[in-house]
Structures are given as C-alpha cells and as structure tokens.
Amino acid sequence: xxxxxxxxxxxxxxxxxxxTGTSLNYIGNHAYGYSGxxxxxxxxxxxxxxxxxxxxxxxxxxxxxYYGTTNQDSQHNxxxxxxxxxxxxxxxxxxxTEPDGTIPIIFAGGDRVQLTxxxxxxxxxxxxxxxxxGRVYA
Numbered sequence: 272x273x274x275x276x277x278x279x280x281x282x283x284x285x286x287x288x289x290x291t292g293t294s295l296n297y298i299g300n301h302a303y304g305y306s307g308x309x310x311x312x313x314x315x316x317x318x319x320x321x322x323x324x325x326x327x328x329x330x331x332x333x334x335x336x337y338y339g340t341t342n343q344d345s346q347h348n349x350x351x352x353x354x355x356x357x358x359x360x361x362x363x364x365x366x367x368t369e370p371d372g373t374i375p376i377i378f379a380g381g382d383r384v385q386l387t388x389x390x391x392x393x394x395x396x397x398x399x400x401x402x403x404x405g406r407v408y409a
Contacts, residue, residue: 293318297407301405302329302404308400309399309400313394314389316388321384322384328379329406329407330377332375333403334372334373334401334403336399341395345360345399347359347388349374349376352382
C-alpha cells in the first residue's frame with residue numbers, strides 16, 4: 272500500500288482522515304502539514320518528512336503538542352537536511368498548564384524537513400501531534 276505524503280512514518284493510504292500525513296500540502300501560495308495522532312516511545316519518530324521545491328521558500332510556524340494523562344515528558348525536533356535546528360520539550364500533560372507554543376521557521380528551496388518526537392521520560396508510549404502552516408514564495 273502506498274504511503275501518503277511519500278515518506279516518513281507509516282501513514283498508509285486510507286488509514287488517516289483527510290488532511291493528515293507526512294507531507295507538506297499546498298493551497299495556492301499557502302502550505303500546511305498535519306501529522307495526526309502519532310504514538311511514540313523513547314525512539315525518535317518522524318511525524319512529518321518533506322522536501323521543498325528547488326525554486327521556493329517557506330515562512331511559517333510549527334506547533335508540537337503532546338496530550339495524555341501520564342507523567343511523561345516529550346521532546347520535539349526540527350531538522351533541516353539532517354541537522355537539528357530547533358528542539359522543544361513539553362512537560363507531562365498532567366502538570367503542564369499552558370498551551371504549547373509555536374515556533375517561527377523559514378525553510379529554503381530544496382530543504383528536506385523532518386519533524387520528530389520522542390518520549391524522554393521512559394520507554395512507554397505517548398501520543399503526539401504536529402502541525403505546520405505558512406506561506407510559500409517562489
């Protein structure tokens with residue numbers, strides 16, 4: 272079965288609601304990506320994985336969220352061309368009282384972007400989600 276978005280985590284066609292997957296989606300000059308709910312453990316797991324077209328750049332925001340009722344903390348990473356450019360940790364939802372922040376970001380043409388998460392407390396499963404929204408310029 273083909274992968275939705277062409278890479279990254281196993282979001283196989285038909286297994287997720289419309290609008291979720293691992294790729295960047297385009298509407299005119301705007302772009303977005305929604306991972307949907309992804310279960311992660313203490314291994315870094317890819318939520319979104321895409322490459323921008325060579326003749327464009329992207330200005331937007333990334334927002335990671337972790338939800339549940341456990342006392343596990345999560346770590347979220349933004350990688351460009353395999354290099355870590357931003358890391359964001361989220362405290363356990365049972366103790367976390369403020370909404371997760373957004374991270375402003377710019378990606379250049381040809382950049383391979385990977386948004387990943389993992390449980391940094393133990394090896395248990397947690398549920399995370401990421402969204403990216405912004406504008407694409409040629």
